[in-house]
Amino acid sequence: MNIYEEALIPKIGVVTDIRIDTPDIKTFRVVTPDGKKAFEHQPGQCAMLSIPGVGEAMFSITSSPTNKDFMEFSIKKCGCVTEWLHSLELGQEITIRGPYGKPFPVDTDFSGKSLLFIAGGVGLAPLRSVINYCRHYRDRYGKIDIVYGSRSKEDLLDYKEIVEEWANDNGVNVYLTIDNPQKEWDGHVGFVPNYVKELNFDRDKIAVLCGPPIMIKFTLDALQALGFDKKQIYTTLELRMKCGIGKCGRCNVGAKYVCKDGPVFRCDELSELPDEY
Amino acid sequence: MQVNEFKPLIVAFCCNWCSYAGADLAGNNRLSYPADVKIIRVPCSCRVNPMFVLRAFQRGADGVIICGCHPGDCHYTSGNYYTRRRMTLLFSMLDYLGIEKERTRVEWVSAAEGAKFASTMNDFVSKITQLGKNKRLEDLRCKK
């Protein structure tokens, strides 16, 4: 029999930990049945998770590649696959395949630079793997600023990790904001784009954006108003995907396939593409 | 020794207000009917979307029977009149497509007619047993 490896056939993954992050976001820890990491990945890459009979969906890998023991996925409940994932119990097997997509250029374009991460809501998920990667190799990068906003305090993802670990790191500044005032919140209140403007960052750095489309749009404007060039700004896209390997034909923006040529795009590359994302 | 080993799978959609109670009564009176009949309780026979019938066949049913209140006795006044029209057209279409017409049936069975329920089921099961397995409206993927 001459049967090749088949990219569409997944591996089994076991959910060994479920963390409730916010009312609608949970973080799942996934390993293979023998307790190993399913595969190695780079920051920003994605994986296809599926529950047979329910469907398959693409999620960004939240954990850092430097974590050699397991992978984590922060997933917001918004469709049938995610709903099912949210209802599952510890020890449940799912299927996993990947890694897919082009990672952030952490070892090339980012290296030696100061970094500014801007995230909104569950948009922190793909950035968390980059942030933790950069924290792990702290000496390779300059200053790290993290602006993170969500609807309310309860909706802030990884709050504990952010406050207890990231904020205490040397040369890492964390700026949190929520949309509306709230009791027991003494931090900043307001939308992310405005906050970015207020913070008036130097433009000697690379900005990495992720969040809802509307947030990305206005933050991009804000950054450009601060003098950032589109070449300094990276973001990730999300479109409907089925195969993950650039064949099923639906996640394209112009000639680029998000699953293969993305999901990470530099904003100047992105503005070359037709406005269909 | 029995020659015909075939045991049909029958799906019976039974109206909550009549036939389902009729089935209960049949049970209480110890009137037997084959265990191959799987009863699905519906609030009214008109709850049975034609899709349900097709789906039952897909999932392996050899016969589908819908039981409701006698015309005029519907708990909701007119539900079974609609059932009657819908199923007439559906059965006629299935017949037109070459699906054996004996595989589908509608019977009106009241809550008091335990005996009728049992005899209807016995009759239906024996007809389907004679007819054999449902081959024309099966989904091979659903076979074990």
Place this chain on the structure above:
Amino acid sequence: MVKFSCEKIDLVFAEIAKTAALYIPSNDKNNKAVFTKWQKGTKLCDSHNTQIGPKDLFFPQTEDLMAFKASNKKIEIIDTRKESEDFVIFGVRACDVKSLEILDRVFLSEPRDSYYAMRREHGIIISLACTRPSEACFCTTFGIAPSEPGADISVWKINNEFFWQANTKRGEELLLKIEHFTTPAEPSEVEGEKQRISVLMKRLPLANLSTNGFGKGKTNELFEREEWAKLSEACLGCGTCTFVCPTCQCYDIKDFNTGNGVIRYRCWDSCMYSDFTKMAHGNNRNTRKERFRQRFMHKLVYFPENNNGLFGCVGCGRCISKCPVSMNIVKVMKKLGGNV
């Protein structure tokens, strides 16, 4: 090159069918040509081309990818792939031969699609030069020569004789199998026919259609053109054009719960369908115009962009004759390319 008289074709088919499944264009009961598995009595038809290309012999409309069994919290993945049987397709026209090259670019690029690759490895293609192109043919627009159909074996039918020319090792092996029916022939014997076809192609109504204005690097120029709105106005949003197209390869992956397990299968999908790009929180191609544009931009711009200028259309003309509202790639090209 070898030749044999047309009367022998059934014998040749019988010989080939001894060792492999053979598919030939034959008329169905509605008198429409379809690739039919040959058995004694299956007659080769002389229609210009089949209703649907040979695409589904390599990329079937529906195929199972794998199966799952789940119990408690455990999942078992069952690899249901089977080695494909050897098969031969006879009578593939030049456009359809080219369409397989286009499908190869998608399915055989890394990571290669093993389902497609397996069938590709086991399938031998015998092409057939066109003798009576249809008014809807425009393969020459994409540089395809119907007189040189290519593939494993090229075949010409001239008067009462078939001429078979092996182009690959697999083709040569096949010719050896039918050796006792054939006599050697000279390539010069088909020259006249090739000439005749080339001249004929120039007389076709769409012969002057050009790809000017399309291809690599034209994305931004064409994307915002206002003509898309008018062009897509009549489109019904059905999938006819994509399903009869020999190069359309978009697919969907779906799970079917059988009641005692799950089958994950894939099936043809169409970018014309409203839910093609729909996801839990939105759809980036919400209107018919956007979906219509996607199909033609993909064939005429995006595909060449990713494949060194190779267009994703082979000019077979099927969408022209099959579209319920007669809107097709030719009308799009004429409108946007400016070659009226």
Place this chain on the structure above:
Amino acid sequence: MQKISRDKLIKKASNLLNSGIVRCVLGWKRGEFDYDITPNVFTTEKELIDDFVWNDFCGANLSKYLVSKTQGVDGKILVFLKPCDTYSFNQLLTEHRFDRERAYVIAVPCEGMADINKIKQITNEGISSIEFNEDTLSISTLYNEEPIKIAYDRVLSERCLNCKSKKHVVYDELLGDDGEILESNRFDEVEKIEKMSSEERFEFWQGELSRCIRCNACRDVCPACTCEKCVFDNPESGVENKASANSFEEKLFHIIRAYHVAGRCTDCGECSRVCPQNIPLHLLNRKFIKDINEFYGEFQAGEKIGMRSPLIDYTTDDIEPNEAVNRRDS
């Protein structure tokens, strides 16, 4: 050949356009050849003169386009409707799919439409031009010196051979003379199938439906299929499959589709016209129409606005389902 000339239609439309009574014109647009005609919205007289056609290939039923084209815009839209199209128009109005005030219906008498597939069966591929004469079509091809002359009745489409009505059931203005409702033989083919044995029927439909490629053209062209979200596009319906995975799925799709339009189908025949696989889909719809006529009394969907579909109606002495299927055998 059509008795009303193209010029007459253009003149009528131009007058209404120029006088501002209508905003645009929904008609048929010329294609690459003489037979590939596309429904189109014309907004100027020039466009009409350049591209409008009215000939034996204007089979497309334009009434469904009114659902989308009358939305969100002011003014009236002129629509040309053949007799059979007017039934669809009424049925759409019955179902409140658009506003009657937005449409200006010009009724066009129809002599029957030609079926290009039938023509190609005779002439073969390579048609270079088609000339329309009184009783014949004169077809020039790339491969024949002389044009091939074909009598109309040989190439008239099936639905026109069995035309049910030459009468327009609704219009604002009529061109030419109106016709009558006809005694048609449209149920003959259904009866032929009914007379087959159960096995033969099964074989027949298996052969037809197995060709289905699930392109959805029948659904998308159908003037009765105007649901905003079709059951086949709804992942929660359980029937959202894009491919006919096996013969069960094929039957399921076509039964559901025919059933969904039962009592609403006007028998316009568009489904069979557009089917790329030439499946006689109208025979499924006609079966329902025939059954409805037999069981519940004559009913022609779209005959009048506001008619109650037999499937949302009943009488207390309707036929029993078991009896209905058995009756045919006796």
